[in-house]
Amino acid sequence: MNTYRILFIDDDEHVLEPVTRYFAALGHDVFSASSGTEGLGLFEQVEPHVTVVDYSMPGMSGLDVLAALRRKHATVIMLTGRGEVATAVEAMRLGAETFLQKPIDMPHLAAAVEKAAEKAELRRHNRELRARLRPGLKRRLARVAVIVVLVAGAIGLGSVVGGGRDYDRPERPIPVPLEPAGSVQ
Amino acid sequence: MGAGRTAAARERQVVSGTRSETVLIVDDDPEIRETLARALDGMGYEVLAEPTGDGGVAAYRRERPDVVVLDIGLPDRSGLDVLEDLRQDGAVVVLLTGRADVPTAVSAMQRGAENFLTKPVELPHLAVAVARACEKARLRREVRRLRGRAYKESTLTGTLGVSPAMQAKERELETIAGSPRTTVLLTGESGTGKGRVAQRIHAASPRADGPFVEINCAGLTAPFLADELFGHERGAFTDARDRKLGLLEVAHGGTAFLDEIGDLTVELQPKLLTVLESRRFRRLGGTREIAADVRLIVATNHDLQLAVEQGRFREDLYYRIAVSIVELPPVRDRTREDRLHLVRQVLAELSTEIPDAPTDLDSNALERLLAYPWPGNVREMRNVLERGMIMARTASAIGLQHLPGELRRRATRLPGHRFRSLQETTRQHIGRVLRGHGGNRTRAAADLGISRVTLIKKIRELELD
Numbered sequence: 238m239n240t241y242r243i244l245f246i247d248d249d250e251h252v253l254e255p256v257t258r259y260f261a262a263l264g265h266d267v268f269s270a271s272s273g274t275e276g277l278g279l280f281e282q283v284e285p286h287v288t289v290v291d292y293s294m295p296g297m298s299g300l301d302v303l304a305a306l307r308r309k310h311a312t313v314i315m316l317t318g319r320g321e322v323a324t325a326v327e328a329m330r331l332g333a334e335t336f337l338q339k340p341i342d343m344p345h346l347a348a349a350v351e352k353a354a355e356k357a358e359l360r361r362h363n364r365e366l367r368a369r370l371r372p373g374l375k376r377r378l379a380r381v382a383v384i385v386v387l388v389a390g391a392i393g394l395g396s397v398v399g400g401g402r403d404y405d406r407p408e409r410p411i412p413v414p415l416e417p418a419g420s421v422q
Numbered sequence: 423m424g425a426g427r428t429a430a431a432r433e434r435q436v437v438s439g440t441r442s443e444t445v446l447i448v449d450d451d452p453e454i455r456e457t458l459a460r461a462l463d464g465m466g467y468e469v470l471a472e473p474t475g476d477g478g479v480a481a482y483r484r485e486r487p488d489v490v491v492l493d494i495g496l497p498d499r500s501g502l503d504v505l506e507d508l509r510q511d512g513a514v515v516v517l518l519t520g521r522a523d524v525p526t527a528v529s530a531m532q533r534g535a536e537n538f539l540t541k542p543v544e545l546p547h548l549a550v551a552v553a554r555a556c557e558k559a560r561l562r563r564e565v566r567r568l569r570g571r572a573y574k575e576s577t578l579t580g581t582l583g584v585s586p587a588m589q590a591k592e593r594e595l596e597t598i599a600g601s602p603r604t605t606v607l608l609t610g611e612s613g614t615g616k617g618r619v620a621q622r623i624h625a626a627s628p629r630a631d632g633p634f635v636e637i638n639c640a641g642l643t644a645p646f647l648a649d650e651l652f653g654h655e656r657g658a659f660t661d662a663r664d665r666k667l668g669l670l671e672v673a674h675g676g677t678a679f680l681d682e683i684g685d686l687t688v689e690l691q692p693k694l695l696t697v698l699e700s701r702r703f704r705r706l707g708g709t710r711e712i713a714a715d716v717r718l719i720v721a722t723n724h725d726l727q728l729a730v731e732q733g734r735f736r737e738d739l740y741y742r743i744a745v746s747i748v749e750l751p752p753v754r755d756r757t758r759e760d761r762l763h764l765v766r767q768v769l770a771e772l773s774t775e776i777p778d779a780p781t782d783l784d785s786n787a788l789e790r791l792l793a794y795p796w797p798g799n800v801r802e803m804r805n806v807l808e809r810g811m812i813m814a815r816t817a818s819a820i821g822l823q824h825l826p827g828e829l830r831r832r833a834t835r836l837p838g839h840r841f842r843s844l845q846e847t848t849r850q851h852i853g854r855v856l857r858g859h860g861g862n863r864t865r866a867a868a869d870l871g872i873s874r875v876t877l878i879k880k881i882r883e884l885e886l887d
Contacts, residue, residue: 322544322547323546325547326544326546326547326550329547329550329551329554330550334554335537335551335554342524342528344525344528344529344532345524345528345531348528348531348532349531349537351531351532352531352536352537355558356557356558356561359558359561359562359565360561362565362568362569363561363564363565363568366565366568366569366571367568370568370571
């Protein structure tokens with residue numbers, strides 16, 4: 238089995254403790270935070286493959302955390318209370334991969350994390366390949382250089398073709414306001 | 423219902439220019455099938471529906487939908503069994519289970535299902551689950567495509583040479599590599615690097631992450647080769663104590679390279695034809711058909727068309743494998759710049775294997791290497807250069823003295839750095855042609871493109887008699 242970095246964000250120590258132990262035993266690198274703010278800070282540091290977020294937390298709500306994480310292209314699984322399917326579905330619509338209802342069935346969470354991590358890896362590969370396939374800096378500089386030369390050439394040519402004949406050009410009359418500004422009769 | 427699509431979805435597709443995603447529903451309950459199909463159709467998916475596991479697997483193979491929504495309790499086969507088949511074909515599967523079935527569903531996820539929904543299905547939940555699963559299918563597809571492009575950019579350029587003709591051939595290979603199911607026939611003398619090109623095609627293809635397996639059809643008896651290709655079930659014959667996977671199975675998702683296909687025995691030819699036509703095969707002694715998602719690259723140094731005319735090679739099989747033919751020219755027919763490129767390439771490769779040997783050639787040695795006709799092609803060149811590098815280990819460059827006899831002897835005939843005169847060259851060439859035709863002047867004249875009378879005159883002039 239692959240090992241992943243997993244971040245759990247939950248205010249309930251009774252959830253955090255066994256979950257951390259279970260996933261560490263599976264060989265994953267596990268990180269935990271007891272609030273949304275703390276979790277987001279930790280996310281920046283450890284760049285986990287998958288982040289598991291509790292839906293109902295005091296302070297920053299689970300949905301707020303989810304939204305913040307999704308802006309950072311995180312892969313997220315939500316934990317909700319029993320019977321909160323509607324809110325959980327809403328979380329999925331906002332970008333969560335899936336949700337689990339508490340009490341947590343550990344094998345189920347492990348399988349869901351595995352699936353989510355696969356997707357995170359696909360996202361990462363996708364990003365890296367796109368970056369690799371973007372035309373190189375040299376080629377981009379060359380393209381800019383060609384444009385600069387063309388523009389400079391056009392300006393130069395323009396001054397040759399149109400230059401030196403200024404005496405033909407009618408002088409544009411300087412516009413004079415009919416009434417001095419501010420003068421009101 | 424079937425493949426129906428709403429007008430709105432079609433419109434959306436036209437506007438956005440993207441293909442709409444396809445979902446296959448496999449459920450034996452007609453009511454559920456109907457409800458789910460209508461819902462997904464309304465969301466803009468193309469929908470297919472099948473009532474049985476076997477029908478579902480067949481539909482998957484036919485239509486390659488993005489996501490399969492699979493009921494775990496089917497009447498004809500166990501849902502987990504169907505899941506296994508679908509997963510082998512690379513499907514992204516969302517399961518439907520009853521409430522009591524959650525442990526089964528979890529174990530199904532461990533075996534590769536993407537997610538599961540419990541019945542009764544809530545349509546909003548179905549919508550997001552299918553959307554997330556489609557996202558995964560799309561990511562996978564994209565990564566495969568991008569990886570194909572990345573490999574192409576890094577591996578095929580410079581494989582064959584630098585002349586316009588060889589570069590055109592490289593571009594042809596790139597196109598072929600990009601279509602992952604196209605069978606390729608590589609022809610060329612022995613040693614022209616067919617195996618290497620096959621590897622490069624694999625590496626530059628979307629299958630690059632899959633396995634590359636190679637088998638030489640010459641030198642193996644028919645039963646042995648069949649066993650290698652198709653594998654066998656336990657007890658298929660006396661020695662078959664265990665099940666053995668054939669190479670076609672091992673190559674699943676990748677590429678199988680069959681070298682010396684011209685030597686494939688007549689009794690195996692129809693079997694290979696079946697594999698190419700149906701993309702399926704059976705292990706020896708087996709009853710189950712196995713899907714073979716494999717690209718075949720075959721190679722030969724024989725004239726296959728001649729073999730077809732002589733009845734040694736089945737015509738229908740020939741047309742099946744001769745979809746894209748790429749001919750690798752012998753080294754002597756390549757341009758000087760291509761041969762130079764090849765020498766450098768081989769030296770660069772060898773330098774990683776023989777680290778402390780020189781990779782430079784002195785000008786005499788280089789000229790000899792470029793002028794030599796290389797009957798054994800790239801393989802011979804590799805051997806010569808490998809030997810040269812080892813012999814020249816203490817020297818700063820590989821010189822004539824480090825090359826084997828047949829290259830040196832010709833060299834000693836050359837006087838120092840002076841170029842040969844035209845007359846000398848003419849004399850040597852006519853002599854060679856005459857010897858080649860056993861002294862027959864009529865045939866030699868025909869080869870040289872001059873009349874017999876002119877040839878006789880030249881023989882006298884050049885004192886060749």
